[in-house]
Amino acid sequence: MHQDQTGGPTATGLLATGLRWQDGVPQLTATDGRQRHARPLTDGLPVAWRIAGPRRCVGAHTEHGHRDCPHRATVPPEGTAGQCPSCQNADRGLQLARDRILDDGRTYRLYLAWFAPGLLKVGLTAEERGTVRLLEQAALTWTFLARGPLPAVRRAELAVARGKLARERIPAAAKYPGWWNLPAPAERHAALTAARTRAQRLLADHPQLTPLPDHPVTDQVELYGLTDGAPDQYRQVKAVADGARLTGTLRRPVGGHLFLDPPDGTPLLLDTRLLTGWTLHDEPAAACDGLTLLPRARPTAEQDALF
Template identity: 80%
Template sequence: MPYALRMHRDQGTGWTATGLRWQDGAPRLTATDGRERHDRPLADGTPVAWRITGPRRCTGAHTERGHRPCPHRATVPAEGTTSQCPPCQNADRGLQLARDRILDDGREYRLYLAWFAPGLLKVGLTATERGTARLLEQAALTWTFIAHGPLPAVRRAELALAHGRVARERVPAAAKYPAWWSLPAPGARHDALTAARTRAHRLLAEQGHDQLTPLPDHPVTDQVELYGLTDGAPDRYQQVKALTDGAHLAGRLRRPIGGHLFVDRPDGPPLLLDTRLLTGWTLHADPGATGCDGLTLLPRARPAAEQDALF
């Protein structure tokens, strides 16, 4: 087992996965043994060999004082991307913000536009102190900040741009995957985002969002190369839809794409794993593992190019 992902003291001691986080522009896999939290960097080509065991347990909540382990050690459903029990969801600061249960917290926020594919443009907000982590976590391919200000003002602007159909508030993960096969050229991505930014600034100026400070000249950032998608996603892969107790996962990682991992394996096409499915499960090093089993898989393939009609 490589040091980069050695999250155990011995082969019999497991670590509960708590997610993939981006810190200082780099992805890190996080885990806990119930007392300590650890994280390890994820690099292109890193080998992994895990035995995954349950039950799948709640990963706790992020509060003003930092991460709080689940006080009930509650179990959560084996399938799905939710790894928190209802009480921890209610206590989680990020979910409180997303559900408008925190109207103002005194911090500065930035409004952003994130491009995922032609026709898939998202507007969102993030605390200024978080830097670009939010854009990295959600696998934004191209993005820019367009304004900043207090939370209530930024939230009103976010809703205005969504209601004005400049961009949508949410882009589900399933809508992002097909775009990875055939991305427009960098210039086209840049032009699409800058055109949307112009529309956004015009609408906000017309509506008089005076508490916002616009950022009309903020640079456009393109993260396609960072995610290893310059040549697109693999032509064929299998998407992991669910894990089970006793599953095995072995192979070599490609560069993470937001919270997703492509895993190259010797006995089949690559796997695509949404790491939210991994959270709450216990990972054990399994150096002898060479294959993958105990996984529910969905085959995916690049659509065949349309052929011009002969007649």
């Protein structure tokens, strides 16, 4: 059974629209075509989903809120994109990412996020969103660098990236290996603090930018359940098919990624973007099925020495 926002159950399948963090709690969001539903994804939660097609566009986030796809378009079953081209063009987040919105009157914050040794990201987020963007991206350690209007913060983001202090974009697959061999919290803190000092020197005297030199460094490793790292072995879900089944027990979500312990014992890692646009039915199953899986294992010391 699915739980809606008022706590009432619905027996029908729901179209998955994504994973969002609200008040520090990750929630799987979905719609029945009339109202939106949200299901908290907590450590130890049992799930049993049948994934049914066709895979449909999940609509767009606009300045007026979420808009359902006016065409009820279908989207390709493979990949993480759950929007048709029309809704991609209308989506506010994608417009910002593609520099199609140059200024919207809001205040933005520039952040620096640490994902692994040598893996730093610089980005921006609307101040009104708080820390949600850092939770969504599975940032392990992060801090805010500055605040200001969008044009100033975007110029600062480009300056940090072009100065090769951090990247603008880091694909999800690049983050996974770092979960196996996390340095101690003090080392993560020191690495990010040193990078922040270099970035603030680079951004000194940038017009319309207000530095935030005393903003604390936040570590989210424990929140994600990665204190002891990722499982030594797991299977990464690369694709789902119509009729696939996901069953097992969830661990704490890591940004938009779910570790799930299935009945056969070898954990699965699922990027929840693979679920968007599919209809999820709560149905018991004895095993997972219909998934394309990639085995992943912690590198051994001997393997590390070769590279």
